[in-house]
Amino acid sequence: MIELDLSGLKCPLPVLRTRKALRTLAPGAGLIVTCTDPMSAIDIPNLVREEGDRVEAQERRAEAVRFTIRRAGGPA
Numbered sequence: 001m002i003e004l005d006l007s008g009l010k011c012p013l014p015v016l017r018t019r020k021a022l023r024t025l026a027p028g029a030g031l032i033v034t035c036t037d038p039m040s041a042i043d044i045p046n047l048v049r050e051e052g053d054r055v056e057a058q059e060r061r062a063e064a065v066r067f068t069i070r071r072a073g074g075p076a
Helices: 013-024 040-051
Strands: 002-006 030-035 054-061 064-070
Touching (some): 013 040, 030 040, 040 054
Parallel strands (some): 002 030
Antiparallel strands (some): 030 064, 054 064
């Protein structure tokens, strides 16, 4: 599982960097993304859905939101 800390970045950077990271992953690989931008709670799940991938978990941690994302095409 790859971790991507995007704390402190504002829209649209968290989405752009998450997209770039997702596109480098093998099918079925996982990505953990941590964001502090409040819009990421809406933008990241939308991006993941558009890419055809899956948000396995979304949790709030203090001032951040943490996403666990699974790249499409691998084992469920």
